[in-house]
Structures are given as C-alpha cells and as structure tokens.
Amino acid sequence: MIIAVDGPAASGKGTIARALARHYGLPHLDTGLLYRAVGVSVERAGGDPADPADALAGCDFDPALLGDPALKTESAGRAASLVSVHPPVRAALLDRQRAFAGQPGGAVLDGRDIGTVIAPQADAKLFVTASSRVRAERRFHELERMGADVPFEAVMADIIARDQRDAGRSTAPLRQADDADLLDTSDLGIDAAVQRAISLVEARTADR
Numbered sequence: 001m002i003i004a005v006d007g008p009a010a011s012g013k014g015t016i017a018r019a020l021a022r023h024y025g026l027p028h029l030d031t032g033l034l035y036r037a038v039g040v041s042v043e044r045a046g047g048d049p050a051d052p053a054d055a056l057a058g059c060d061f062d063p064a065l066l067g068d069p070a071l072k073t074e075s076a077g078r079a080a081s082l083v084s085v086h087p088p089v090r091a092a093l094l095d096r097q098r099a100f101a102g103q104p105g106g107a108v109l110d111g112r113d114i115g116t117v118i119a120p121q122a123d124a125k126l127f128v129t130a131s132s133r134v135r136a137e138r139r140f141h142e143l144e145r146m147g148a149d150v151p152f153e154a155v156m157a158d159i160i161a162r163d164q165r166d167a168g169r170s171t172a173p174l175r176q177a178d179d180a181d182l183l184d185t186s187d188l189g190i191d192a193a194v195q196r197a198i199s200l201v202e203a204r205t206a207d208r
Contacts (some may be wrong), residue, residue, distance in 0.1 A: 001026065001106040002121065003201060004114035007128035008174060009077065009162050010135035010142075012185040012193055016128055017110035019194040020201065024108070029100045031111035031118070032080060034093050036071040037061045039079025049082035058083060059092040074143060074150060074158065081162045084112075087171040094118070112166055115177035124204040125180035126197055134186045135159050 003020055007013040014030055021028035039049050041061040047054030070076060083089050094117075101107050101119040109118060115125035130138075136156040143150050166174035176182060181200040185193045 001123045001205060002101050002119050003106070003108040004119050004122035004125040004177070004180070005108065005110040005128060005197075006112055006114050006116070006126070006174070006176070006180065007110075008112075008135065008166065009081075009159055010139040011128045011130050012138075012188075012190070013110045013126075013128040015190060016126070016183070016185075016194055016197045017108050020197060021108040023194075023198055024201075026106055026108050027100070027103065028108045029097065029110075031093075031097050031109055031114065033066055033071055034096065035080035035084045035089075036076045037065045037068075038083045038089060038093075039081075040068070040070055040076050041065060042083060043075075043079055049079040052086045052088060055083040055086045056088045056092065059089060072146070074139075074148065074155075077162070078158060081165050085165055085169040085171075090171050112174040113172035115180050116175060117172045120177070124201040125177050126183050126200060127176035127180040128183045128185060128193075128197075130184060130186040132156070132159055132163065 001024065005013045005017040018028055038055065038058040038061060042049045042054050042058035047057065049055055097109065097118045101109055115122055136152065136159045139159065140152050140155045183197060183200065188196065
C-alpha cells in the first residue's frame, strides 16, 4: 500500500505521515529532507541555492547528510524552497523518491508533489493543510523549543513566501491531487489529526 501525504510547510503532514507509517507498519520517507539536504549542501559549498547550476551540483550530497540536525533549521527550509523550484533538481531526485514508493509492500511518503508526480498511483492520498497563521505559530514554537530567537513576523513572512514559491513553480507545483482527501488541521490536535488521517486512508482502501 502506498500512501501519499502532501501539503504546505508546518501543516502537520510529516507528523501525520510518520504516524501512518507506524500504524500500517510501512517505511516512511520525508521527501522534504532531500531538498533540505540539497540546499544545505549548496550553502556549505559556498554556492547560491537560487542558482540552477549550484542547486544541481548540490544533488550529489553524501547520504549521511540526511541525519544532520542542520536540516531541521529555518535556514535549511528556506534553502530547500529555493532549490526545489529548479526543474533539473526535481528531476535528479525523482528516481530516488519513486524507487522508495515502489518498494515491495509499499510506503508512506510526504512532501509537496507525492500524489501528483511521485506516486500518482498511490492507494490513498491526503492533502494536509492549515491556515498560514496556525502554521506560522507552530513553526515559531518549534523554533523556540530549538532555542532559536526568530521574530514571529519573520516566521509568518517566510511561511507565506514559501507557499508562493511552492505553488508558483513551473515544475511539480504544490497542489491537491484531484483524488486526494483534504485534511485541515487548523483546529485539530495531533491525536485527532492522526485519527482523522487513518479514517480517510481506511475509507480509500476498504475495498482493495
């Protein structure tokens, strides 16, 4: 069984995808980490994530980088959003993501184009979202817990900018797949959101 979980930054898609993977005993891939790794790799090499050539060169990163805590920072998120607009970068990472989705038994993947591009054949697709203010508040509190001192206004501006880049890029823009179920987590706690996600997946796969 393949489960695709898409949505904008700080919507809760990663938390929900990990919970679904545990519930169904499936491997999980946070595809956003791949783009964060590319962005961080570019910056560490002294390149510019907005430059197509630099971004493509960053795709040849050491797999060990995926476990680096630096990938969880706000700067890594911004870099990921910048490199992800380049079609050659998305093409370079495409096969890796499709191979993960196509492994025996299935998998859970979360990102921004899983249900539309990476695994359009997924058995269940969720599009997880929340209001921009709620998502900014979540990200702000997460940064606080990490010890980062970032003004809320800056976090809000970054969320909006990333939404615009993700939805406006020419290749694999962020959008809800036609056959994806919408899950708005604005007013839901983690447990309630996960239970709702499981219910939606069950409804989609009941006859399979």
